[in-house]
Amino acid sequence: MDTNRTFTLVPPARLEGYGVRLRPWADGDLADLVALYDDPEMARWTPVASPFDTEAARAYLAGAQEGQAEGRKVQLAITTDGVLPLGEVLLFRSAANERDLELAYGVGPAHRGQGLAGRAVRLAAEYALREIRPRRVVLCIAAGNAASEAVARSCAFELADEPPVRRVSRGREVVLRTWRLRTSPLRTSRLPT
Template sequence: METKGSFVVPPAPLRLEGVGITLREWTDDDLDALVEVYDDPEIARWTPVVSPFDARAARAYLDKARTSRAEGRTAQLAITTDGGRPRGEVLLFRSASDERDAELAYGVGAEHRGQGLAGRAVRLVAELTLRELRPRRLVLCIEHGNTASEAVAHACGFTLADEAPVPRQAKGREVLLRTWSLRPEDADRG
């Protein structure tokens, strides 16, 4: 289905399986896993997630995710290998820069890095998004110097867009994020 206006997040519940992972909606049983994923110096460095990330932060994060999901603004999916314990998260939402674009973000817990989970999650969500939801393009906004996320973007077929960095507020400071993009026609060639 091709859209000419705003990108629309798919309705809940959303569950995607493939490439050795299962992406699923978060549940109340995942609060401890949320802490394990997000209470990490690398996550704190590169994301707007609060730090330290404790049980109270996990509850607030999940509540906010559910509100955003109910409003159709964001799909935040736990990255699992079997539908069970979360090892990370991938987010799909309408880009703040251009509502015709879909944006992805992701994070993987420290003990689960190096297993290709972020790349597999991005590929799985990108395939669904570009094939069925047809945004103008799919984007990743990555702060310069975040070499791990840049490597995921490159490995998943995203290219650095020739456009000005996107300013965003994170933890009381402005960060400049570079846009990496993948268009439906580029994904079809890959």
């Protein structure tokens, strides 16, 4: 594998495994986006607008489509039936190193505690390793986000020994720690329940 190359992200039509189906967002998903992202926990840990209303959902969907068209990112709805969005997983070039693929995720408040984030991250990471072949697959998680750190551990990610990543989100600086996917196969790791 050439670890010095950058990559262009091309969205899969669908990804399926571990009891989840990942699919691209559709124009008809605006109300579902609002239900997922208009939540205090999403506002606390993600850079999405807060409050997250229909207008914010339109802008978010337009940004997702623009990023996809430019080959910079892929945003996929997490579903169990291929239709109803329960959350989202994102794949994008890391700002810290464009040879790394960063994953991010969120699950709507009504759907937490079902292992959806872990299953979606596992599926997206396997897809990335198989099809995109980045130098590394990473997660950037705010210190104190215990739920996301638990997902990272359960999906074979380990805390990387590198300086924190600093980003500005809604006018405030956020300090994130980098987690890297271990080299051991994902399928041998314990799947979150």
